[in-house]
Amino acid sequence: MHRLTTPWGDLDLTRFPAEPREQLRAWDAADEYLLRHLAEAGGPSGGTVVLGDRWGALTTALAAAPTGDLSGEPTGDPTGDPTGGPAAPPTTAPAPYRLTQISDSFLGQQATRANLRRAAPGARVRLLSTRDAPPERIDLLLVRVPKSLALLEDQLRRLAPAVHPGTVVVGTGMTTEIHTSTLRLFERILGPTRTSLAVRKARLILCAPADRTPDPGPNPWPLRYALPDGIGPLSGRTVTNHAGVFCADRLDIGTRFLLQHLPVRTGRDRVVDLGCGNGVVGTAAAVANPDSDVLFVDESHQAVASAEATFRANTGPAAKAEFLVADALAAVPPESADLVLNNPPFHSHRATTETAARHMFASARAALRPGGELWVVANRHLPYHVRLRRLFGNCEVAASDPKFVILRAVKR
Numbered sequence: 001m002h003r004l005t006t007p008w009g010d011l012d013l014t015r016f017p018a019e020p021r022e023q024l025r026a027w028d029a030a031d032e033y034l035l036r037h038l039a040e041a042g043g044p045s046g047g048t049v050v051l052g053d054r055w056g057a058l059t060t061a062l063a064a065a066p067t068g069d070l071s072g073e074p075t076g077d078p079t080g081d082p083t084g085g086p087a088a089p090p091t092t093a094p095a096p097y098r099l100t101q102i103s104d105s106f107l108g109q110q111a112t113r114a115n116l117r118r119a120a121p122g123a124r125v126r127l128l129s130t131r132d133a134p135p136e137r138i139d140l141l142l143v144r145v146p147k148s149l150a151l152l153e154d155q156l157r158r159l160a161p162a163v164h165p166g167t168v169v170v171g172t173g174m175t176t177e178i179h180t181s182t183l184r185l186f187e188r189i190l191g192p193t194r195t196s197l198a199v200r201k202a203r204l205i206l207c208a209p210a211d212r213t214p215d216p217g218p219n220p221w222p223l224r225y226a227l228p229d230g231i232g233p234l235s236g237r238t239v240t241n242h243a244g245v246f247c248a249d250r251l252d253i254g255t256r257f258l259l260q261h262l263p264v265r266t267g268r269d270r271v272v273d274l275g276c277g278n279g280v281v282g283t284a285a286a287v288a289n290p291d292s293d294v295l296f297v298d299e300s301h302q303a304v305a306s307a308e309a310t311f312r313a314n315t316g317p318a319a320k321a322e323f324l325v326a327d328a329l330a331a332v333p334p335e336s337a338d339l340v341l342n343n344p345p346f347h348s349h350r351a352t353t354e355t356a357a358r359h360m361f362a363s364a365r366a367a368l369r370p371g372g373e374l375w376v377v378a379n380r381h382l383p384y385h386v387r388l389r390r391l392f393g394n395c396e397v398a399a400s401d402p403k404f405v406i407l408r409a410v411k412r
Contacts, residue, residue, distance in 0.1 A: 046139030056112025151244030171205030279307025
C-alpha cells in the first residue's frame with residue numbers, strides 16, 4: 001500500500017492483487033497532474049466518466065473529494081459483488097450515477113473496489129467494462145491514455161455520442177505515452193485538441209468537443225484475419241480481435257511457437273487457456289481434441305470477448321467452452337483442470353515484472369488435478385523454470401528455439 005497525496009487529502013491505495021513486497025504504485029505522475037488540474041479548474045456537477053483508470057486512483061480520489069459534486073449520493077456498494085460477480089437486480093429504479101469508471105481490466109476494477117471501500121465507502125460509483133453500454137450523457141470525460149491506441153480509438157468512438165459541446169474532456173499520460181497520433185485521434189473523433197506543458201514527464205490532453213461531432217468513419221474493430229499455414233489445428237482459420245488485445249493484427253511469434261508444439265491429447269479433458277488473449281491457443285486445443293472442454297480466462301474484457309468470437313467461428317455447435325473474466329484461476333475450483341496452457345505477460349503497463357506470471361503459475365497449480373500439466377511458452381531469458389520447479393517440484397523443456405522455450409510442469 002502506498003499513500004497518494006491529492007488536492008483533497010491523502011489516500012492509501014493498492015494495486016490488485018495486493019502484494020506487500022510489490023514496489024509498483026497504483027498511480028503515477030500523470031494521475032497526479034490530472035487531479036491537480038481538476039482541483040484548480042473545477043468541474044461540472046453532471047455525469048463524469050473516467051476511462052482507463054488503471055488501478056482506480058483517479059476514480060477513488062474523485063469519489064473521496066469533500067465537495068461531493070462528483071461522488072453522488074451514498075448507497076454503499078452499487079458495483080455488485082465485491083468479488084466481481086454480477087450485481088443483484090435493483091428492486092426500484094436507482095438514482096443517476098454521477099461518477100462512472102470504464103475499464104478493460106478486471107484487476108483494475110478489483111483494485112478500484114478495494115480502494116473505494118477504504119477511502120470512500122459511501123460513494124456512489126458505477127464500474128463498467130469496455131464491453132458495457134456507456135452512459136447516455138457525459139459532462140466530464142477523463143481519459144487515462146492506454147498503451148493501445150486501438151483501444152483508445154474504439155472507446156472514444158463508443159463514448160462520442162454521449163459527448164456534447166459543453167463536455168469537458170481531459171486526458172492524461174506520461175510523455176512517452178502521448179504521441180501526435182494520440183492527439184489526432186482525439187481531434188478526429190471528438191474535436192479540437194491541444195496538450196499542456198510537461199510536468200514531471202507527464203502531460204495533459206485538453207479537448208474541446210465540436211458543436212457537431214466529427215465523423216471519424218466506420219469503426220475498424222473488431223479486426224479479423226486468417227492464420228498462416230503450418231501452425232497446427234488452426235492453420236488458415238479466422239481469428240477475431242477486439243481493440244486492445246495483444247498482437248491484434250497478427251499472430252505473435254510466442255503463440256505461433258506454442259501452437260506448433262501443443263500437447264497431443266484425447267478423451268474428456270478439461271483444458272484452460274490462461275491469459276487467453278484472442279483465444280487462438282484454447283481454440284486450437286478444442287479443434288485438435290473435440291472431446292475436450294475448454295475454459296478461456298483473461299483479466300481483459302476485450303480479450304475474453306475476442307476469445308469467444310474466435311472459438312465460435314472455428315468450432316461446431318457441440319463444442320464445449322466457458323469464458324471467464326477473472327484474476328487468473330482464483331475463481332476456478334481446485335483440482336478441476338487437466339491441462340493449463342499459458343503465455344504469461346511480463347509487462348504491467350510500462351513496468352517489467354514477473355508478478356503476473358508468478359500469480360498465474362500458483363493459481364494454475366491449485367486448479368490442476370494430480371497428474372495435470374501446465375505448459376508455458378516464454379522468452380528464453382526469463383527464469384520461469386526456476387519458479388516452476390519451486391512450485392511443482394519439476395519442470396522440463398518440451399520445445400525450444402533461439403528465442404522461446406516451452407516449459408512443462410506436472411502436478412504430483
